[in-house]
Amino acid sequence: MTYVIHTRDELAGVTKRAVTRAVVMTMGALHEGHRQLMREARRRGDEVIVTIFVNPLQFGPNEDFDKYPRTLEADIEACRAEGVDVVFAPARDEVYPGGPPSITMNAGPLGEILEGASRPGHFAGMLTVVHKLLMLTRPDLAFFGEKDFQQLALIRRMAVDLELGVEIVGVPTVREPDGLAMSSRNRYLSPDERQAALALSRALREGATHTEAEAALTAARKILADEPGVRVDYLALTGADLGAPAAGPARLLVAARVGATRLIDNVPLTLEKAA
Ligand SMILES: Nc1ncnc2c1ncn2[C@@H]1O[C@H](COP(=O)(O)OP(=O)(O)OP(=O)(O)O)[C@@H](O)[C@H]1O
C-alpha cells in the first residue's frame, strides 16, 4: 500500500508515534516551578525526560555561568519524586563535542528587544541548545515556563518557523507564597535583598489591576521606584505576542538587579485601551 498525501495534517497522521514523549529542559537547581513543568509533562506524556545542562552558550562573558548553582544529586531526587522516566544530564563535551558550534540559531528581531537588548547573544545561545536538545530527545511535547516569557515566545517561533514538529507548551509562573517568582537565581539573594525583590511581583500585580496602558505602567513604576534595593533594567508593557500593546490580552514585564542578582518577572493583563 502506498499513501500519497498533500497536507501537513495528513503527514502528522502518518508520522504519529504510539507513545507521547514529553521533555522539560532545565539548567538544574530545581525548584517548585520546574516541578510544576514536570507534573504537566507527566500529565500529558507517556514518557517524561528532564534535561539538566547549564548551557555556556547563553551566558555573557560577565554573567554567572561559573557560579550558577549546580545541585545534581538533589535535582535527581526531585525528578524521581515527580515520576520522571529519564534525567539527561550531559557534560559540556557531550552537547558540544567539537567545541562551540560554528552554526547557530539566529533569534531574529524578537531576540533583540527586552532581554535580548540587555543580554546580547543570549537568545541565540539559548535557541541553539534548545534545538540541539530537541534533536537529541525527539519529543512530541516540550514544556517551558512563562516566567521566561520572551524565551517561551522565541521557542514557539523557532518550532513554527523551522517546522520542528514539536508542541511547545507554556506553564504559568509558580510563585512563593509572598509573590516572588520562583527562580534558581533567588538563591543568590541575601535576606534583605529577597525582601527588596518582592517589589517586582508587587509592581506587576498592582500594574495588572489597570486596564489602561499608561496607568498600568505608572502604577508599576512607582512601586519599583519606592524600593531603593531595586535597580530597574526595563519595565515594559507589550501585546501578548510581545508586540505593540493593543486592546485585549497584554503582558507587563520587568527585569531588575537586586544587589548583584538580575531577576525577571511578568504577568498577564487585559487592556481596554492601548497606549
Ligand atoms: N517560577 C517558575 N514557574 C514556572 N516555570 C519556571 C519557573 N522558573 C523557571 N521556570 C521554567 O523552568 C525551565 C528551566 O528554567 P531554568 O532552569 O533557567 O530555571 P530558572 O529558575 O528560570 O533559573 P534562572 O534563575 O537561572 O533564570 C524554563 O522553562 C523556565 O521558564
Ligand SMILES: CC(C)(CO)[C@@H](O)C(=O)[O-]
Ligand atoms: C531552556 C533552557 C534550559 C536552555 O538552556 C534555559 O534557557 C532555561 O533553563 O530556561
Ligand code: BAL
Ligand atoms: N532562565 C533562563 C535562562 C537564563 O537566564 O540563562
